[in-house]
Amino acid sequence: MKPRRSAHRAYQRGMTLVIALVFLVVLAFIGAWSVSNNSLQSRMAGNTRNRDVALAAAEAALKYAESTLKTWRLESFDGVGGLLTYNALDPNDAAYWMNSAQWSSYQTLPSGGLNQVISAPKYIVQKMPNTLNDVSGLYDVENYRITARAEGMDATSVVILQSILMYIP
16 A cells, blocks of 8 residues: 555645755854854944044153153254244144155154154144233233144054143243
């Protein structure tokens, strides 16, 4: 006696294979998307790290310049060694300071401590016009603008910071 074929099996005719292939294609798309997304997030994290290194280096240059005020304030601000006289005609915007021609004369941090940067951070000190002391009005207040420029782990990340120092002799 032959086994009887069920009516239910007669209608399937390979539908399991088609459904499995559809799931396989969907899973392949999800896998490709997650690999692409992971790669993008990895690049974003690397760029953020690069900018953070540049920011830390620029802050270090700014703090170093501020801490050595008593050394350089008595020197001549003649454009040599990063000591410049303020010129009111020069703009003070990002395009001006990103131009490498503005950094032909500069000072750098002493070596050591910043080994992740591509080059040593630079800074420029500008002697600004003196002002009167608001409290007593008796003596001049010396004003200086310090601009620091630093690159991160490669040249694609540049950070420029400024501070104004007021010194009462």
